[in-house]
Amino acid sequence: MFWGCTIPARFPFLEKSVRTVMDALELPYRDVDGFTCCPEKSLVNNVDHGMWTLTAARNVALADELDVNVVSPCTGCVSNLATVSSDLKSNVAKREEVNGYLKEIGKEFKGKNKLQHLVPFLHDDVGILKIKNALKKNFRGMRFAIHYGCHMMRPSHALRNDDPLDPKKFDNLVNNALGAESMQYMTKLTCCGQGLDRVDQHDTAMDMARVKLRELKSLKADAMVLCCPSCFLQFDNNQFLMERNGEKYNVPVFYITDLIGLGMGYSVEDLGLTSHRVDITPFMEKWHHMECKRDHKEELHDELSSMGTFF
Amino acid sequence: MGLDKTLNFDLLQKCLGCGACYDLCPSSLHIEGYDPRAVIGDILQGEHEKWLEHKSIWQCLECHHCLEICYQHYGFENAMTAMRMLATKKGLNPPQVKRGWEMFAKTGRLGEPAMPARKKLNLPEPAASGKEEFVKLYEIYKKSKEAASEDKGA
Structure with missing residues:
Protein backbone atom coordinates (compact mmCIF):
# COMPACT_ATOMS: atom_id res chain seq x y z
CA MET A 1 0.00 0.00 0.00
CA PHE A 2 1.42 3.36 -1.03
CA TRP A 3 -0.04 5.85 1.47
CA GLY A 4 1.75 8.96 0.18
CA CYS A 5 2.28 12.10 2.29
CA THR A 6 -1.12 13.77 2.58
CA ILE A 7 -3.12 10.90 4.07
CA PRO A 8 -0.76 10.06 6.98
CA ALA A 9 0.07 13.72 7.62
CA ARG A 10 -3.30 15.42 7.31
CA PHE A 11 -6.00 12.76 7.11
CA PRO A 12 -4.96 9.72 9.17
CA PHE A 13 -8.69 9.01 9.56
CA LEU A 14 -8.85 8.24 5.83
CA GLU A 15 -6.07 5.72 6.39
CA LYS A 16 -8.18 4.24 9.20
CA SER A 17 -11.14 3.91 6.86
CA VAL A 18 -9.10 2.24 4.09
CA ARG A 19 -7.38 -0.17 6.51
CA THR A 20 -10.68 -1.11 8.16
CA VAL A 21 -12.23 -2.07 4.83
CA MET A 22 -9.09 -3.81 3.51
CA ASP A 23 -8.92 -5.90 6.72
CA ALA A 24 -12.64 -6.68 6.69
CA LEU A 25 -12.42 -7.91 3.09
CA GLU A 26 -9.37 -9.96 4.12
CA LEU A 27 -7.23 -8.46 1.39
CA PRO A 28 -3.55 -9.12 1.90
CA TYR A 29 -1.59 -5.88 1.90
CA ARG A 30 1.52 -4.54 3.57
CA ASP A 31 3.17 -1.24 4.34
CA VAL A 32 6.54 -0.77 2.65
CA ASP A 33 9.59 0.60 4.44
CA GLY A 34 11.37 3.34 2.54
CA PHE A 35 8.63 4.79 0.34
CA THR A 36 9.03 8.57 0.11
CA CYS A 37 6.81 11.22 -1.49
CA CYS A 38 5.64 9.93 -4.88
CA PRO A 39 6.67 12.89 -5.64
CA GLU A 40 3.97 15.51 -6.03
CA LYS A 41 4.02 17.12 -9.44
CA SER A 42 3.50 20.85 -9.01
CA LEU A 43 5.89 21.25 -6.07
CA VAL A 44 8.63 18.95 -7.34
CA ASN A 45 8.43 18.47 -11.12
CA ASN A 46 8.25 22.22 -11.75
CA VAL A 47 11.44 22.70 -9.78
CA ASP A 48 13.48 19.70 -10.88
CA HIS A 49 12.20 17.21 -13.44
CA GLY A 50 15.24 14.96 -12.95
CA MET A 51 14.65 14.57 -9.23
CA TRP A 52 10.92 14.08 -9.80
CA THR A 53 11.69 11.18 -12.13
CA LEU A 54 14.42 9.73 -9.94
CA THR A 55 12.31 9.76 -6.76
CA ALA A 56 9.34 8.06 -8.42
CA ALA A 57 11.69 5.51 -10.02
CA ARG A 58 13.20 4.74 -6.60
CA ASN A 59 9.73 4.14 -5.14
CA VAL A 60 8.84 1.78 -7.98
CA ALA A 61 12.21 0.04 -7.55
CA LEU A 62 11.32 -0.68 -3.90
CA ALA A 63 8.14 -2.44 -5.06
CA ASP A 64 10.19 -4.28 -7.71
CA GLU A 65 12.60 -5.46 -5.05
CA LEU A 66 9.76 -6.93 -2.95
CA ASP A 67 7.93 -8.14 -6.05
CA VAL A 68 4.64 -6.58 -4.95
CA ASN A 69 1.90 -4.71 -6.82
CA VAL A 70 1.31 -1.16 -5.66
CA VAL A 71 -2.11 0.13 -4.68
CA SER A 72 -2.63 3.70 -3.48
CA PRO A 73 -5.64 5.48 -1.99
CA CYS A 74 -4.25 8.74 -3.44
CA THR A 75 -4.91 9.54 -7.10
CA GLY A 76 -1.92 11.89 -7.33
CA CYS A 77 0.52 9.26 -6.08
CA VAL A 78 -0.66 6.65 -8.57
CA SER A 79 -0.65 9.08 -11.46
CA ASN A 80 2.85 10.35 -10.74
CA LEU A 81 4.32 6.88 -10.23
CA ALA A 82 2.61 5.56 -13.37
CA THR A 83 3.60 8.57 -15.48
CA VAL A 84 7.28 8.17 -14.62
CA SER A 85 7.09 4.40 -14.93
CA SER A 86 5.55 4.53 -18.39
CA ASP A 87 8.03 7.20 -19.47
CA LEU A 88 11.00 5.10 -18.34
CA LYS A 89 9.67 1.97 -19.99
CA SER A 90 9.42 3.71 -23.35
CA ASN A 91 12.58 5.81 -23.09
CA VAL A 92 15.58 3.51 -22.87
CA ALA A 93 18.21 6.25 -22.61
CA LYS A 94 16.37 7.92 -19.75
CA ARG A 95 15.89 4.60 -17.96
CA GLU A 96 19.60 3.86 -18.23
CA GLU A 97 20.45 7.27 -16.83
CA VAL A 98 18.01 6.79 -13.95
CA ASN A 99 19.28 3.30 -13.23
CA GLY A 100 22.83 4.67 -13.25
CA TYR A 101 21.90 6.82 -10.24
CA LEU A 102 19.81 4.11 -8.56
CA LYS A 103 22.68 1.65 -8.83
CA GLU A 104 24.67 3.80 -6.44
CA ILE A 105 22.09 3.13 -3.72
CA GLY A 106 21.73 -0.52 -4.69
CA LYS A 107 18.38 -0.18 -6.49
CA GLU A 108 17.11 -0.83 -9.99
CA PHE A 109 13.98 0.37 -11.73
CA LYS A 110 12.17 -2.40 -13.58
CA GLY A 111 8.52 -1.35 -13.31
CA LYS A 112 7.36 -4.94 -13.68
CA ASN A 113 4.46 -4.87 -11.21
CA LYS A 114 1.01 -3.31 -11.34
CA LEU A 115 0.43 0.26 -10.16
CA GLN A 116 -3.21 0.83 -9.30
CA HIS A 117 -5.45 3.26 -7.56
CA LEU A 118 -7.68 1.77 -4.86
CA VAL A 119 -10.92 2.26 -6.87
CA PRO A 120 -9.88 0.24 -9.95
CA PHE A 121 -8.29 -2.25 -7.54
CA LEU A 122 -11.62 -2.70 -5.72
CA HIS A 123 -13.43 -2.90 -9.04
CA ASP A 124 -11.10 -5.20 -10.97
CA ASP A 125 -9.25 -7.29 -8.39
CA VAL A 126 -11.66 -7.49 -5.45
CA GLY A 127 -14.83 -7.39 -7.49
CA ILE A 128 -18.26 -5.79 -7.13
CA LEU A 129 -19.88 -9.00 -5.94
CA LYS A 130 -17.51 -9.56 -3.05
CA ILE A 131 -18.05 -6.00 -1.79
CA LYS A 132 -21.80 -6.18 -2.32
CA ASN A 133 -22.00 -9.43 -0.37
CA ALA A 134 -19.96 -7.96 2.49
CA LEU A 135 -22.55 -5.23 3.12
CA LYS A 136 -25.12 -5.69 5.85
CA LYS A 137 -27.11 -2.73 4.65
CA ASN A 138 -26.78 -1.02 1.30
CA PHE A 139 -27.56 2.55 0.26
CA ARG A 140 -30.62 1.94 -1.86
CA GLY A 141 -32.52 5.19 -2.33
CA MET A 142 -29.53 7.45 -1.61
CA ARG A 143 -28.16 9.73 -4.34
CA PHE A 144 -24.38 10.11 -4.42
CA ALA A 145 -22.37 12.50 -6.50
CA ILE A 146 -19.13 10.84 -7.50
CA HIS A 147 -16.12 13.07 -7.82
CA TYR A 148 -13.72 10.99 -9.88
CA GLY A 149 -10.42 12.68 -9.15
CA CYS A 150 -8.52 13.49 -12.35
CA HIS A 151 -5.44 11.45 -11.61
CA MET A 152 -7.19 8.17 -11.03
CA MET A 153 -7.47 7.64 -14.80
CA ARG A 154 -5.45 10.42 -16.41
CA PRO A 155 -3.02 10.48 -18.14
CA SER A 156 -4.60 7.36 -19.65
CA HIS A 157 -1.54 6.28 -21.62
CA ALA A 158 0.21 5.71 -18.28
CA LEU A 159 -2.68 4.52 -16.07
CA ARG A 160 -4.75 2.52 -18.58
CA ASN A 161 -7.49 1.66 -16.12
CA ASP A 162 -10.65 3.37 -17.36
CA ASP A 163 -11.95 5.66 -20.08
CA PRO A 164 -10.23 8.98 -19.33
CA LEU A 165 -13.17 11.06 -20.57
CA ASP A 166 -16.06 8.77 -19.65
CA PRO A 167 -14.96 6.60 -16.74
CA LYS A 168 -17.24 3.86 -15.40
CA LYS A 169 -15.56 1.89 -12.61
CA PHE A 170 -16.30 4.24 -9.73
CA ASP A 171 -19.91 4.47 -10.96
CA ASN A 172 -20.13 0.69 -11.02
CA LEU A 173 -18.96 0.49 -7.42
CA VAL A 174 -21.49 3.07 -6.25
CA ASN A 175 -24.42 1.72 -8.28
CA ASN A 176 -23.81 -2.00 -8.06
CA ALA A 177 -21.78 -2.60 -4.90
CA LEU A 178 -23.22 0.13 -2.65
CA GLY A 179 -26.65 -0.04 -4.26
CA ALA A 180 -26.94 3.76 -4.36
CA GLU A 181 -27.65 5.98 -7.34
CA SER A 182 -24.59 7.61 -8.89
CA MET A 183 -25.97 10.95 -10.02
CA GLN A 184 -25.23 12.22 -13.49
CA TYR A 185 -24.43 15.90 -13.17
CA MET A 186 -22.90 18.52 -15.38
CA THR A 187 -19.63 19.13 -13.53
CA LYS A 188 -19.09 15.47 -12.60
CA LEU A 189 -15.70 15.17 -14.30
CA THR A 190 -14.45 18.67 -13.54
CA CYS A 191 -11.19 18.87 -11.58
CA CYS A 192 -11.62 19.81 -7.90
CA GLY A 193 -9.17 22.72 -8.27
CA GLN A 194 -7.25 22.00 -5.08
CA GLY A 195 -3.98 22.43 -6.99
CA LEU A 196 -4.53 26.20 -6.77
CA ASP A 197 -4.23 26.02 -3.00
CA ARG A 198 -0.67 24.75 -3.45
CA VAL A 199 0.43 27.73 -5.55
CA ASP A 200 -0.78 30.60 -3.35
CA GLN A 201 -4.12 31.06 -5.10
CA HIS A 202 -6.49 30.16 -2.27
CA ASP A 203 -9.36 32.41 -3.38
CA THR A 204 -9.42 30.85 -6.84
CA ALA A 205 -9.28 27.37 -5.26
CA MET A 206 -12.38 28.29 -3.23
CA ASP A 207 -14.12 29.49 -6.40
CA MET A 208 -13.36 26.17 -8.09
CA ALA A 209 -14.80 24.26 -5.11
CA ARG A 210 -17.96 26.36 -5.37
CA VAL A 211 -18.53 25.28 -8.98
CA LYS A 212 -19.32 21.73 -7.90
CA LEU A 213 -20.82 22.48 -4.48
CA ARG A 214 -23.36 24.90 -6.00
CA GLU A 215 -24.54 22.31 -8.49
CA LEU A 216 -24.76 19.55 -5.89
CA LYS A 217 -26.67 21.75 -3.49
CA SER A 218 -29.23 22.58 -6.17
CA LEU A 219 -29.55 18.89 -7.13
CA LYS A 220 -29.94 17.93 -3.45
CA ALA A 221 -27.23 15.28 -3.51
CA ASP A 222 -27.15 13.18 -0.33
CA ALA A 223 -23.36 13.14 -0.37
CA MET A 224 -20.26 13.55 -2.44
CA VAL A 225 -18.10 10.45 -2.70
CA LEU A 226 -14.49 10.69 -3.77
CA CYS A 227 -11.22 8.79 -3.79
CA CYS A 228 -8.37 11.26 -3.23
CA PRO A 229 -7.02 13.15 -0.19
CA SER A 230 -6.41 16.30 -2.21
CA CYS A 231 -10.01 16.38 -3.45
CA PHE A 232 -11.10 15.64 0.14
CA LEU A 233 -9.17 18.67 1.33
CA GLN A 234 -10.84 20.77 -1.31
CA PHE A 235 -14.41 19.69 -0.63
CA ASP A 236 -14.42 18.93 3.09
CA ASN A 237 -11.97 21.46 4.57
CA ASN A 238 -12.62 24.26 2.12
CA GLN A 239 -16.39 23.76 2.28
CA PHE A 240 -16.03 24.04 6.06
CA LEU A 241 -14.15 27.34 5.65
CA MET A 242 -17.08 28.62 3.58
CA GLU A 243 -19.55 27.43 6.20
CA ARG A 244 -17.74 29.43 8.84
CA ASN A 245 -18.42 32.51 6.74
CA GLY A 246 -22.09 31.68 6.53
CA GLU A 247 -21.94 30.13 3.07
CA LYS A 248 -23.66 26.77 3.49
CA TYR A 249 -23.82 23.94 0.97
CA ASN A 250 -24.50 20.99 3.30
CA VAL A 251 -22.79 18.46 1.06
CA PRO A 252 -21.20 15.79 3.27
CA VAL A 253 -18.02 14.33 1.81
CA PHE A 254 -17.03 10.66 1.98
CA TYR A 255 -14.08 8.64 0.85
CA ILE A 256 -15.26 5.47 -0.96
CA THR A 257 -14.17 3.15 1.85
CA ASP A 258 -16.15 5.23 4.40
CA LEU A 259 -19.35 4.14 2.70
CA ILE A 260 -18.28 0.52 2.19
CA GLY A 261 -17.33 0.43 5.88
CA LEU A 262 -20.65 1.92 7.01
CA GLY A 263 -22.51 -0.59 4.89
CA MET A 264 -20.50 -3.40 6.51
CA GLY A 265 -21.73 -2.24 9.86
CA TYR A 266 -18.74 -0.29 11.17
CA SER A 267 -19.58 2.75 13.24
CA VAL A 268 -18.82 6.39 12.54
CA GLU A 269 -16.10 6.18 15.21
CA ASP A 270 -14.59 2.93 13.82
CA LEU A 271 -14.09 4.63 10.47
CA GLY A 272 -12.77 7.94 11.78
CA LEU A 273 -15.73 9.82 10.33
CA THR A 274 -15.97 12.06 13.38
CA SER A 275 -12.95 13.91 11.97
CA HIS A 276 -14.80 15.08 8.87
CA ARG A 277 -15.40 18.83 9.00
CA VAL A 278 -18.69 19.03 7.14
CA ASP A 279 -21.49 17.62 9.29
CA ILE A 280 -22.48 14.08 8.30
CA THR A 281 -25.30 13.78 10.86
CA PRO A 282 -28.19 14.57 8.46
CA PHE A 283 -26.80 11.98 6.06
CA MET A 284 -26.54 9.33 8.80
CA GLU A 285 -30.06 10.07 10.01
CA LYS A 286 -31.52 9.77 6.54
CA TRP A 287 -29.69 6.50 5.94
CA HIS A 288 -30.72 5.02 9.29
CA HIS A 289 -34.34 5.72 8.43
CA MET A 290 -34.10 4.14 5.01
CA GLU A 291 -35.73 0.76 4.89
CA CYS A 292 -33.58 -2.10 3.81
CA LYS A 293 -36.30 -3.20 1.42
CA ARG A 294 -35.38 -4.67 -1.92
CA ASP A 295 -36.87 -2.72 -4.77
CA HIS A 296 -38.68 -3.99 -7.87
CA LYS A 297 -35.61 -3.67 -10.05
CA GLU A 298 -33.60 -5.87 -7.74
CA GLU A 299 -36.37 -8.47 -7.49
CA LEU A 300 -36.69 -8.58 -11.26
CA HIS A 301 -32.94 -8.91 -11.59
CA ASP A 302 -32.86 -11.85 -9.18
CA GLU A 303 -35.79 -13.52 -10.91
CA LEU A 304 -34.19 -13.22 -14.33
CA SER A 305 -30.81 -14.33 -12.98
CA SER A 306 -32.37 -17.44 -11.49
CA MET A 307 -33.81 -18.21 -14.93
CA GLY A 308 -30.30 -18.14 -16.31
CA THR A 309 -30.47 -14.69 -17.91
CA PHE A 310 -27.22 -12.79 -17.61
CA PHE A 311 -26.75 -9.07 -17.33
CA MET B 1 16.74 29.32 -22.70
CA GLY B 2 15.00 28.76 -25.99
CA LEU B 3 11.60 27.21 -25.42
CA ASP B 4 11.77 25.68 -28.89
CA LYS B 5 14.20 23.15 -27.38
CA THR B 6 11.64 21.85 -24.89
CA LEU B 7 8.39 22.47 -26.78
CA ASN B 8 7.19 21.39 -30.19
CA PHE B 9 6.43 24.67 -31.93
CA ASP B 10 4.77 22.99 -34.93
CA LEU B 11 2.20 21.35 -32.67
CA LEU B 12 1.70 24.53 -30.67
CA GLN B 13 1.02 26.41 -33.90
CA LYS B 14 -1.93 24.07 -34.46
CA CYS B 15 -3.13 24.71 -30.88
CA LEU B 16 -3.57 28.35 -31.84
CA GLY B 17 -6.13 27.43 -34.46
CA CYS B 18 -7.88 24.68 -32.50
CA GLY B 19 -8.86 25.24 -28.88
CA ALA B 20 -11.00 22.08 -28.62
CA CYS B 21 -9.77 21.65 -25.04
CA TYR B 22 -11.30 24.96 -23.94
CA ASP B 23 -14.62 23.15 -23.52
CA LEU B 24 -13.09 20.69 -21.04
CA CYS B 25 -10.31 22.64 -19.34
CA PRO B 26 -11.57 23.48 -15.82
CA SER B 27 -9.51 26.65 -15.63
CA SER B 28 -10.61 27.90 -19.07
CA LEU B 29 -14.21 27.24 -18.09
CA HIS B 30 -14.16 28.69 -14.61
CA ILE B 31 -11.28 31.12 -14.11
CA GLU B 32 -11.82 34.53 -15.59
CA GLY B 33 -9.04 35.65 -17.89
CA TYR B 34 -7.38 32.24 -18.16
CA ASP B 35 -6.51 31.91 -21.84
CA PRO B 36 -3.73 29.43 -22.71
CA ARG B 37 -3.70 30.37 -26.39
CA ALA B 38 -2.69 33.91 -25.48
CA VAL B 39 0.35 32.42 -23.71
CA ILE B 40 1.07 30.01 -26.57
CA GLY B 41 0.83 32.84 -29.10
CA ASP B 42 3.50 34.76 -27.22
CA ILE B 43 5.68 31.67 -26.84
CA LEU B 44 5.65 31.25 -30.62
CA GLN B 45 6.53 34.93 -31.09
CA GLY B 46 9.46 34.59 -28.67
CA GLU B 47 7.71 36.89 -26.24
CA HIS B 48 7.05 34.42 -23.44
CA GLU B 49 8.97 36.44 -20.83
CA LYS B 50 6.00 38.64 -20.06
CA TRP B 51 4.07 35.63 -18.73
CA LEU B 52 6.73 34.38 -16.33
CA GLU B 53 5.44 36.47 -13.43
CA HIS B 54 1.80 35.98 -14.36
CA LYS B 55 -0.45 33.83 -12.16
CA SER B 56 -2.01 32.24 -15.27
CA ILE B 57 0.85 29.80 -15.76
CA TRP B 58 0.18 28.38 -12.26
CA GLN B 59 -3.55 28.04 -12.93
CA CYS B 60 -3.15 24.98 -15.15
CA LEU B 61 -4.34 22.21 -12.81
CA GLU B 62 -2.56 19.43 -14.69
CA CYS B 63 -5.82 17.48 -14.81
CA HIS B 64 -4.74 16.18 -18.25
CA HIS B 65 -8.14 16.78 -19.83
CA CYS B 66 -6.50 18.76 -22.65
CA LEU B 67 -4.01 15.97 -23.27
CA GLU B 68 -6.76 13.36 -23.54
CA ILE B 69 -8.97 15.28 -25.94
CA CYS B 70 -6.13 16.69 -28.07
CA TYR B 71 -5.97 15.21 -31.57
CA GLN B 72 -2.21 15.73 -31.46
CA HIS B 73 -2.02 14.12 -28.01
CA TYR B 74 -0.09 17.18 -26.93
CA GLY B 75 -2.32 19.56 -25.02
CA PHE B 76 -1.44 23.00 -23.76
CA GLU B 77 -0.41 21.58 -20.38
CA ASN B 78 2.97 21.04 -22.03
CA ALA B 79 3.29 24.76 -22.70
CA MET B 80 2.22 25.63 -19.15
CA THR B 81 4.64 23.13 -17.59
CA ALA B 82 7.53 24.53 -19.66
CA MET B 83 6.60 28.06 -18.56
CA ARG B 84 6.43 27.07 -14.88
CA MET B 85 9.82 25.38 -15.07
CA LEU B 86 11.29 28.48 -16.68
CA ALA B 87 9.69 30.76 -14.06
CA THR B 88 11.07 28.51 -11.30
CA LYS B 89 14.60 28.70 -12.75
CA LYS B 90 14.34 32.47 -12.45
CA GLY B 91 13.07 32.22 -8.88
CA LEU B 92 9.60 33.43 -9.85
CA ASN B 93 7.73 30.42 -8.48
CA PRO B 94 5.14 31.07 -5.75
Missing part, protein backbone atom coordinates in the same frame (compact mmCIF):
# COMPACT_ATOMS: atom_id res chain seq x y z
CA PRO B 95 6.44 30.98 -2.13
CA GLN B 96 4.36 27.87 -1.38
CA VAL B 97 6.09 25.97 -4.18
CA LYS B 98 9.45 27.09 -2.82
CA ARG B 99 8.56 25.89 0.69
CA GLY B 100 7.16 22.61 -0.63
CA TRP B 101 10.34 21.92 -2.58
CA GLU B 102 12.56 22.73 0.40
CA MET B 103 10.71 20.28 2.62
CA PHE B 104 10.81 17.63 -0.10
CA ALA B 105 14.55 18.06 -0.73
CA LYS B 106 15.32 17.81 3.00
CA THR B 107 13.04 14.95 4.03
CA GLY B 108 11.84 13.17 0.88
CA ARG B 109 8.24 13.95 1.71
CA LEU B 110 5.78 16.80 2.02
CA GLY B 111 4.50 16.16 5.51
CA GLU B 112 5.29 14.06 8.55
CA PRO B 113 2.77 11.48 9.81
CA ALA B 114 0.44 12.98 12.43
CA MET B 115 1.49 10.85 15.39
CA PRO B 116 -1.00 11.88 18.14
CA ALA B 117 -3.95 11.43 15.76
CA ARG B 118 -2.59 8.08 14.60
CA LYS B 119 -2.37 6.89 18.19
CA LYS B 120 -5.92 8.01 18.89
CA LEU B 121 -7.15 6.15 15.83
CA ASN B 122 -5.19 3.08 16.84
CA LEU B 123 -3.22 3.08 13.58
CA PRO B 124 0.04 1.11 13.32
CA GLU B 125 3.46 2.75 13.44
CA PRO B 126 4.22 4.29 10.07
CA ALA B 127 6.70 2.40 7.89
CA ALA B 128 10.32 3.65 7.77
CA SER B 129 10.54 6.94 5.86
CA GLY B 130 13.38 6.22 3.44
CA LYS B 131 14.73 9.68 4.19
CA GLU B 132 18.36 8.64 4.54
CA GLU B 133 18.53 6.83 1.22
CA PHE B 134 16.59 9.61 -0.49
CA VAL B 135 19.01 12.27 0.78
CA LYS B 136 21.96 10.16 -0.39
CA LEU B 137 20.40 9.78 -3.83
CA TYR B 138 19.73 13.52 -4.03
CA GLU B 139 23.37 14.29 -3.13
CA ILE B 140 24.66 11.93 -5.83
CA TYR B 141 22.29 13.50 -8.35
CA LYS B 142 23.26 17.07 -7.39
CA LYS B 143 26.99 16.34 -7.63
CA SER B 144 26.57 14.76 -11.03
CA LYS B 145 24.55 17.73 -12.32
CA GLU B 146 27.11 20.19 -10.97
CA ALA B 147 29.94 18.27 -12.62
CA ALA B 148 28.00 18.26 -15.91
CA SER B 149 27.40 22.01 -15.81
CA GLU B 150 31.08 22.65 -14.98
CA ASP B 151 32.07 20.57 -18.00
CA LYS B 152 29.76 22.63 -20.12
CA GLY B 153 31.24 25.83 -18.70
CA ALA B 154 34.79 24.70 -19.52
